Amino acid sequence: xxxxxxxxxxxxxxxxxxxxxxxxxxxxxxxxxxxxxxxxxxxxxxxxxxxxxxxxxxxxxxxxxxxxxxxxxxxxxxxxxxxxxxxxxxxxxxxxxxxxxxxxxxxxxxxxxxxxxxxxxxxxxxxxxxxxxxxxxxxxxxxxxxxxxxxxxxxxxxxxxxxxxxxxxxxxxxxxxxxxxxxxxxxxxxxxxxxxxxxxxxxxxxxxxxxxxxxxxxxxxxxxxxxxxxxxxxxxxxxxxxxxxxxxxxxx
Amino acid sequence: xxxxxxxxxxxxxxxxxxxxxxxxxxxxxxxxxxxxxxxxxxxxxxxxxxxxxxxxxxxxxxxxxxxxxxxxxxxxxxxxxxxxxxxxxxxxxxxxxxxxxxxxxxxxxxxxxxxxxxxxxxxxxxxxxxxxxxxxxxxxxxxxxxxxxxxxxxxxxxxxxxxxxxxxxxxxxxxxxxxxxxxxxxxxxxxxxxxxxxxxxxxxxxxxxxxxxxxxxxxxxxxxxxxxxxxxxxxxxxxxxxxxxxxxxxxxxxxxxxxxxxxxxxxxxxxxxxxxxxxxxxxxxxxxxxxxxxxxxxxxxxxxxxxxxxxxxxxxxxxxxxxxxxxxxxxxxxxxxxxxxxxxxxxxxxxxx
Amino acid sequence: xxxxxxxxxxxxxxxxxxxxxxxxxxxxxxxxxxxxxxxxxxxxxxxxxxxxxxxxxxxxxxxxxxxxxxxxxxxxxxxxxxxxxxxxxxxxxxxxxxxxxxxxxxxxxxxxxxxxxxxxxxxxxxxxxxxxxxxxxxxxxxxxxxxxxxxxxxxxxxxxxxxxxxxxxxxxxxxxxxxxxxxxxxxxxxxxxxxxxxxxxxxxxxxxxxxxxxxxxxxxxxxxxxxxxxxxxxxxxxxxxxxxxxxxxxxxxxxxxxxxxxxxxxxxxxxxxxxxxxxxxxxxxxxxxxxxxxxxxxxxxxxxxxx
Ligand SMILES: Nc1ncnc2c1ncn2[C@@H]1O[C@H](COP(=O)(O)OP(=O)(O)O)[C@@H](O)[C@H]1O
Ligand SMILES: [Mg+2]
Numbered sequence: 001x002x003x004x005x006x007x008x009x010x011x012x013x014x015x016x017x018x019x020x021x022x023x024x025x026x027x028x029x030x031x032x033x034x035x036x037x038x039x040x041x042x043x044x045x046x047x048x049x050x051x052x053x054x055x056x057x058x059x060x061x062x063x064x065x066x067x068x069x070x071x072x073x074x075x076x077x078x079x080x081x082x083x084x085x086x087x088x089x090x091x092x093x094x095x096x097x098x099x100x101x102x103x104x105x106x107x108x109x110x111x112x113x114x115x116x117x118x119x120x121x122x123x124x125x126x127x128x129x130x131x132x133x134x135x136x137x138x139x140x141x142x143x144x145x146x147x148x149x150x151x152x153x154x155x156x157x158x159x160x161x162x163x164x165x166x167x168x169x170x171x172x173x174x175x176x177x178x179x180x181x182x183x184x185x186x187x188x189x190x191x192x193x194x195x196x197x198x199x200x201x202x203x204x205x206x207x208x209x210x211x212x213x214x215x216x217x218x219x220x221x222x223x224x225x226x227x228x229x230x231x232x233x234x235x236x237x238x239x240x241x242x243x244x245x246x247x248x249x250x251x252x
Numbered sequence: 253x254x255x256x257x258x259x260x261x262x263x264x265x266x267x268x269x270x271x272x273x274x275x276x277x278x279x280x281x282x283x284x285x286x287x288x289x290x291x292x293x294x295x296x297x298x299x300x301x302x303x304x305x306x307x308x309x310x311x312x313x314x315x316x317x318x319x320x321x322x323x324x325x326x327x328x329x330x331x332x333x334x335x336x337x338x339x340x341x342x343x344x345x346x347x348x349x350x351x352x353x354x355x356x357x358x359x360x361x362x363x364x365x366x367x368x369x370x371x372x373x374x375x376x377x378x379x380x381x382x383x384x385x386x387x388x389x390x391x392x393x394x395x396x397x398x399x400x401x402x403x404x405x406x407x408x409x410x411x412x413x414x415x416x417x418x419x420x421x422x423x424x425x426x427x428x429x430x431x432x433x434x435x436x437x438x439x440x441x442x443x444x445x446x447x448x449x450x451x452x453x454x455x456x457x458x459x460x461x462x463x464x465x466x467x468x469x470x471x472x473x474x475x476x477x478x479x480x481x482x483x484x485x486x487x488x489x490x491x492x493x494x495x496x497x498x499x500x501x502x503x504x505x506x507x508x509x510x511x512x513x514x515x516x517x518x519x520x521x522x523x524x525x526x527x528x529x530x531x532x533x534x535x536x537x538x539x540x541x542x543x544x545x546x547x548x549x550x551x552x553x554x555x556x557x558x559x560x561x562x563x564x565x566x567x568x569x570x571x572x573x574x575x576x577x578x579x580x581x582x583x584x585x586x587x588x589x590x591x592x593x594x595x596x597x598x599x600x601x602x603x604x605x
Numbered sequence: 606x607x608x609x610x611x612x613x614x615x616x617x618x619x620x621x622x623x624x625x626x627x628x629x630x631x632x633x634x635x636x637x638x639x640x641x642x643x644x645x646x647x648x649x650x651x652x653x654x655x656x657x658x659x660x661x662x663x664x665x666x667x668x669x670x671x672x673x674x675x676x677x678x679x680x681x682x683x684x685x686x687x688x689x690x691x692x693x694x695x696x697x698x699x700x701x702x703x704x705x706x707x708x709x710x711x712x713x714x715x716x717x718x719x720x721x722x723x724x725x726x727x728x729x730x731x732x733x734x735x736x737x738x739x740x741x742x743x744x745x746x747x748x749x750x751x752x753x754x755x756x757x758x759x760x761x762x763x764x765x766x767x768x769x770x771x772x773x774x775x776x777x778x779x780x781x782x783x784x785x786x787x788x789x790x791x792x793x794x795x796x797x798x799x800x801x802x803x804x805x806x807x808x809x810x811x812x813x814x815x816x817x818x819x820x821x822x823x824x825x826x827x828x829x830x831x832x833x834x835x836x837x838x839x840x841x842x843x844x845x846x847x848x849x850x851x852x853x854x855x856x857x858x859x860x861x862x863x864x865x866x867x868x869x870x871x872x873x874x875x876x877x878x879x880x881x882x883x884x885x886x887x888x889x890x891x892x893x894x895x896x897x898x899x900x901x902x903x904x905x906x907x908x909x910x911x912x
Contacts (some may be wrong), residue, residue: 050467076469089455092524093583101457102468103319106450109470111482114449115442121450124589146585164446287696289703374886380695381636385829386885392826393878400871512703519700554718558711565708569701573687577698 001064003028003204004049004080004172009058011044011228018044019055020228026172029202031195031218033209033236036225037249042208043085045225046174049206050082051075063171077104079171081221083164083178085208087157089149096145098160099132100125128167135163138193155182162190166197177206179214187214194218212240224248258425263541265429266495268436270537272490274517274529275443276483282523283447284479287380288456290371290387293394294484297367297505298360298491300398303405303413303501306356307331310338310414313348335499338414346419353416357435358493365384365490368480376473388508398503410502413495429468432493439486444526446482448588454525456584457478468542522578531580536564541604565586608859614813616851617747621754621806621817622824623831623843625799630837632775632792633685635698641825642709643673644801647807648816650712653730656724660806662733663746669804677800680705681793706822713818719767730815743812750805755844758798762840770893771795827854827874830881850877864910 004026011019018041030166034042049060051072057066067075081102090098102209106128108114108121139159146252152160158178165173177195178199179187195218197203209215216222222239225234226248232239239245273295280286311334320330327334342349352442374386398404405411419430445454457465457473466472495501517536522528545557550556571578613631622644629637647669684701693701720728733743734873761768774781774791803821810816810824831850833843858873 052463052467072466073471076467082467084467088461090460090464092460092582092584093453095458096454096587097456097584100450101453101465101470103362103450104469106454109454111446111451111478112449114446118445118449125450129340129587132595148584164464164544172412252447281696287699376884380834381634381699382885384699385636385826385833386882387877389826389829389885390879393875393882394874396872396878509707512707515700515703553722554715558714558718561709561711564714565704565711567685568704572693572697572701572704573691574695576691580741587784 001028002061002219003059003063004206006045006049007059008060009045009048009060010040010056011048011053012056018228019048019058022058022224022225022228022230024053024230024233026204026206027220028204029198030170030220031198031207031215033207033212033219033222033237033239034225035209035212035213035222035245037251038080039227040225040248041228042225044228046206046208049075050080050174061098067246069246076168080174081165081170081172082174083158083161083176085176085180087154087161089152089157089160091150092148094146094148095136095141095152096129096132096162097199098149099135099167100128102164103128103131104168115147132163132167135166135225138162151160155186159186159190170203171199172204175205177208177210179211184214187211191192191215191218211244212236217241234242254595259469259541259545261425261429263537265432266541267537268429269490269494269497270514270517270533271436271530272439272486272493272591273514274440274533275526276486276567277514277518278488278523278526278529279443279455279486280479280483282518282525283452283455283459284476285385285455285462286375286476286479286483287369288375288387288393288480288483289384289508289515290513291487292506292510293371293387293391294364294367294487294534295491295494295510296391296394296398296503297363297484298488298493299344299495299501299506300394300405300491300503301359301363301488302356302492302495303411304403306352306413306496307335307338307411309352310334313341323406324403324406328402328409331406332412333562335412335414337420339416341418342414343418348596349416349419353431353496356496357489360492361489362483364491365481365485365486368482368484371484372480376476388511391508391511393507395503395506405501405503408501408502409502410530413499413501415499416496431508432497435489435493439489440526445524448586471584517563519578520568520571522580522582524582525578525580525588528578528580528582534577558603608855611813612852612855614744614747614809616848617751618693618806618809619749619824619827619851620844620847621809621829622803623847624755624758624840625677625802626828627832627835627837627840628775628795628799628844630832631840632795633689633698635695635702636829637799638699638702639680639706639709640799640803641821641823642706642713643677643803643821643822644807644810645713645816645818646676646709646809647673647729647804647823648820649716649807649818650804651733651808652728652811652816653720655733656726662811666750666805666808668898669808670801671804673800673804673807674828677796677803678710681796684735688788692817697700704758710818710822717818731811731817732815743809747809747812750809750827754802755841759841779819787887802867805834815842817852823874826840827877828849830877830884831880835886850880851878853880880912 002025007020008022009019009022022045036042040115042054048055051070054069059066062078062080067078090101106121107117107124111148131140137146139162141159141163150158158181162178179190191214198205216236219236222234222236223230224239224245231244231248232242273291277288277291280288308321316334320326320334352361373564374383378386384490399408417424420427454470454475458470458475463474513536518529521532543560548554622640626640644903650669650672651662651665653709654660654668654832655662684705685698688698688701716912717728762772770786771791771794774788775795778788807821810820827850831846832843834849835846854873854876858870861868862870
């Protein structure tokens with residue numbers, strides 16, 4: 001049973017049809033790639049799945065449950081987390097705080113519970129901090145933990161985004177160009193890390209990425225989009241060799 | 253000596269009120285990024301409900317002629333008399349007086365919270381500039397209604413409010429201001445716990461990057477509603493306290509200038525830092541009170557307050573240019589839980605508390 | 606009939622000032638809270654000219670244009686431009702705008718008080734009936750002035766090369782600077798014109814309301830109502846917005862204060878304010894901003910679905 005299914009999604013912006021009958025599947029514990037030239041609707045698809053845009057028509061199923069039109073925060077608690085194509089850090093907060101924000105099930109997140117259940121959320125807080133440090137360690141960001149996010153480099157911001165979504169142990173992570181602007185060695189390390197998350201924790205990934213040289217070997221399945229449509233699907237090798245996809249990339 | 257004492261009392265009283273207003277705006281804007289340009293509306297809400305109810309409530313007990321209470325045309329004339337008689341009655345009944353004090357604060361906070369929830373409707377829908385105009389206009393609408401709809405606070409004449417501390421005799425003023433300081437200090441403590449918690453962190457996240465906060469599980473709409481409710485409840489309680497301190501409520505006092513003053517305090521002191529907001533309030537109120545005291549000694553062909561406003565306006569603009577983070581800038585990174593952070597981590601902030 | 610004429614005169618003032626409000630909004634996307642005080646500056650300039658130079662307020666229109674225009678220009682160069690260059694956000698600009706408002710209004714208070722003591726005549730609550738202007742003539746003069754200004758502004762912005770460049774510069778600064786238009790200068794000119802028009806509006810104000818340093822500020826929210834109604838990004842929308850707001854306020858209260866409601870006339874300002882709040886909640890981008898096509902298609906889809 002697929003973890004994520006989109007069924008005939010349509011999304012229009014004025015005259016532009018950004019999604020045109022898009023149906024994809026993401027299996028549990030897999031890495032699914034989404035490729036396609038700029039403007040083909042990849043980010044729009046991520047935005048629809050993560051609840052930032054409502055589709056004009058079509059449906060989204062997650063974990064056997066229809067989630068079409070759910071707001072982002074509700075999808076996050078259901079287990080879908082995402083990153084942004086342009087890093088979106090909480091600039092005035094420290095790296096550690098950026099991660100702590102993403103912790104799920106924080107008791108003290110409402111003014112009243114913050115006051116009344118202080119002991120309880122303080123206990124949870126200790127666990128969250130520990131977890132956050134483990135993630136920072138993993139992403140080699142630990143030494144930056146008390147710096148403001150605005151002080152990080154572009155590559156570090158990408159890592160921070162990844163670290164944030166890991167805080168909640170999501171079932172599905174949507175990554176929008178996670179490797180853009182990251183040096184090859186670090187990119188390699190991130191991809192390895194992603195694949196170990198898949199293998200060890202059973203996390204599923206839907207990844208928009210142009211740097212296929214690094215990631216294609218680790219991916220289980222791929223979709224190619226062009227002008228709002230899925231034009232090819234299959235194993236990454238099949239998709240990348242497809243003449244249609246080549247034509248699209250060459251500006252067809 | 254007596255003069256200095258009463259100056260200090262006045263300073264403490266006004267500071268208590270404005271500290272609450274500044275902290276409430278700091279919660280909304282400094283932490284949550286919600287630009288509440290209608291602060292005076294919530295303040296007025298608390299003052300109006302106190303003005304409308306307190307004198308009438310007190311008048312019921314000592315058996316005042318009911319038509320004086322319920323007939324607006326008579327209440328308009330006799331409310332000062334009723335308030336004076338009410339003060340006299342309460343002088344013999346401190347317990348009732350203190351209960352009323354608490355009741356009015358709660359009512360003021362309730363009305364504030366209600367108005368805050370109403371204000372969250374535009375706040376989650378409109379861009380900052382449109383929201384600012386909406387809230388300013390809403391505040392002005394409330395003021396216009398209050399100054400014309402006489403049953404509320406007797407229109408342009410205003411309504412008198414009984415002194416709830418007459419029972420303390422010569423110490424009346426001292427105990428009154430002492431209670432206000434206590435309420436205000438309690439607010440500081442509560443707000444400090446609130447913002448130094450996952451709630452405060454979620455607020456700052458929403459302020460820095462609303463979309464990312466939403467994608468990380470924060471219900472930003474609900475956060476805004478709750479925050480405006482809490483902030484406005486505090487402002488409403490402050491308004492209620494203001495009415496009880498001055499012993500009168502006049503609708504036309506509640507102009508957008510009051511909103512501006514609170515913004516001045518928060519931006520000057522340092523948005524996102526409660527100590528900054530308090531410092532801003534103290535600075536503004538300190539100078540303002542001193543000017544009121546020494547006004548008659550300054551030989552100017554105009555009211556010195558206008559000069560004060562001008563200077564403050566210029567100061568604020570300069571601050572926005574050269575020190576936009578305020579006198580005491582925001583300090584992120586406070587950890588709330590006691591956690592072992594091993595010594596190989598760089599930085600000296602390990603394991604606070 | 607009298608009511609209609611009064612409403613027209615009132616609307617002229619609103620129209621003249623809200624055009625400028627919209628123009629400055631387009632340049633920096635900040636609501637200029639000091640715009641009402643620019644109107645007051647125009648009124649005081651005319652009063653000063655009448656009292657000190659002995660000319661009629663009408664003759665002072667150019668002076669009022671210059672005085673308010675310079676005040677607006679100064680606020681652009683001293684406040685908004687430096688902040689904009691430092692990358693200030695919209696809330697910062699709004700706080701600065703409120704500060705400027707307070708500075709100007711307080712300065713006007715100081716000016717009025719100083720003039721009152723030094724000339725031993727009242728500079729608060731003044732009317733122009735005694736200063737050489739006639740009660741009815743101002744209705745005619747203000748209407749003609751408003752029409753002339755609207756037409757010439759339209760011709761300037763749409764038919765002259767400089768005006769078209771100016772519009773391009775304020776509406777789409779990045780594109781304009783790419784083709785070599787001096788965006789900064791265009792903004793400055795916009796602020797000058799906007800302030801100037803507010804000043805002209807100010808000359809007419811004391812013909813109908815006793816004027817003091819608070820009068821223009823009290824008009825500000827009506828100007829916002831007019832500008833928002835017309836669409837904050839459409840200069841000439843403010844013309845329609847201004848007439849709708851002005852007429853509905855004066856005629857509205859005339860109707861509401863009569864039987865059967867007999868509302869107090871002091872509720873007057875509540876009319877434009879209520880219009881503004883409702884408007885902001887249902888159609889914040891003004892009437893021209895309503896997406897009629899989408900609204901229609903949504904409605905028809907609703908019909909299809911239910912049918
Ligand atoms: N918020 C939006 N408003 C209008 N058009 C949009 C919006 N988001 C995306 N588009 C348009 O939809 C198309 C697909 O964009 P996008 O999903 O960002 O492509 P990709 O991520 O594959 O590069 C583009 O033509 C883009 O201009
Ligand atoms: Mg994209």
